[in-house]
Amino acid sequence: MIEAWTWPTPNGHKVHIALEELELPYQVIPVNISAGEQFRPEFLAITPNHRIPAIVDPDGPGGRPISLFESGAILIYLAEKAGRLIPADPQARYACLQWLMFQMGGVGPMFGQFNHFSTYAAEKIPYAIERYQNEVLRLHRVLDKRLAQAAWLAGDAYSIADIATYPWLRNPHRRGVDFADYPNVKRWFEEIDARPAVQRGCAVLAEHQRKGAITDTAREVLFGKTQFTAR
Ligand SMILES: N[C@@H](CCC(=O)N[C@@H](CS)C(=O)NCC(=O)O)C(=O)O
Numbered sequence: 636m637i638e639a640w641t642w643p644t645p646n647g648h649k650v651h652i653a654l655e656e657l658e659l660p661y662q663v664i665p666v667n668i669s670a671g672e673q674f675r676p677e678f679l680a681i682t683p684n685h686r687i688p689a690i691v692d693p694d695g696p697g698g699r700p701i702s703l704f705e706s707g708a709i710l711i712y713l714a715e716k717a718g719r720l721i722p723a724d725p726q727a728r729y730a731c732l733q734w735l736m737f738q739m740g741g742v743g744p745m746f747g748q749f750n751h752f753s754t755y756a757a758e759k760i761p762y763a764i765e766r767y768q769n770e771v772l773r774l775h776r777v778l779d780k781r782l783a784q785a786a787w788l789a790g791d792a793y794s795i796a797d798i799a800t801y802p803w804l805r806n807p808h809r810r811g812v813d814f815a816d817y818p819n820v821k822r823w824f825e826e827i828d829a830r831p832a833v834q835r836g837c838a839v840l841a842e843h844q845r846k847g848a849i850t851d852t853a854r855e856v857l858f859g860k861t862q863f864t865a866r
Contacts, residue, residue: 637661637713638691640678642668643840645802646706646743650688652798652836653710657717665840669853671861679866692716707739710795720795731789734781734796742778742803745770749810755849755858771810775817782819793827801827802837 639654639661641647654661666672666687673685682689682704690709695701703709711732714721722728749767752760778800781788788796804824807814814821827833845853855861 636693638664639688640664640666640681640690641688641840642666643844644668644687645746645805646686647688647840648802648837649706649799650690650709650713651839652802652833653713653720653795655832655836656798656830657713657719659713659717663839665843667843669845669850669856671856674861674866685866705739707735707799710735710799714795720793720798722789722792722794727790727792731794731796734788735799737777738796738799738803742774742800745774746803746810751858754809755854757854768811771812775812775820778823779817779819782823787823797823797827798833801833805837 637654637659639650641650641663642665651663666675666678668687672678673687678689679685681691681702684704686704688706688709689702689704690712691700691702692712693700701712703712711721722731745767749764749771752763752767756763778788785791787793788800801824804820814824849857
């Protein structure tokens with residue numbers, strides 16, 4: 636059975652949703668990133684980057700075990716393993732990979748920086764908040780334009796590109812986004828949001844989702860010395 640080493644964050648939910656959509660049996664191994672469990676030796680043995688998500692599949696290619704980190708690589712692996720959610724047609728396949736990379740290199744990091752500077756940073760730096768707010772809005776415009784041309788990010792069919800992007804677009808008001816300004820994103824988001832497998836994926840470890848302000852311990856683990864200690 637696939638081991639999913641995760642936590643209920645947007646990158647973690649991508650993997651939970653893909654596993655649910657693909658109906659692959661899996662076992663969740665929670666890695667509490669606010670408590671520093673990402674630095675445990677058993678997790679570092681899977682991912683030197685000490686970030687969730689990571690997976691271990693005892694039945695990998697050639698019947699040999701495989702471990703993977705980086706959510707985009709994990710989604711490609713799971714989709715190829717199951718033979719679904721990644722188009723077979725080369726044109727559509729590259730479109731899927733293109734929008735997956737757009738999420739991995741754009742939406743995730745930029746939204747993450749916006750969250751950091753607007754919510755978590757002890758010092759509020761107007762330049763940083765404004766810069767990432769502008770990026771968040773710009774990326775919504777890019778997505779809206781794409782979704783005006785195509786039903787799904789890869790084209791005609793729902794794919795891992797949609798699964799990668801959807802969790803980052805939840806709770807838009809937290810990023811100063813009103814979906815009324817992005818009608819194509821709104822239509823696309825609502826369709827994904829209604830999928831039973833997506834709802835099951837988002838429920839995984841949901842009881843551990845942070846409610847309220849970040850604690851001092853979590854702030855230190857995620858943004859302080861603990862994070863930057865050489866390992
Ligand atoms: N590019 C990575 C990003 C992973 C990532 O940043 N994970 C966050 C949670 S969403 C994490 O594990 N943070 C723990 C830490 O910063 O120590 C991926 O997509 O898998």
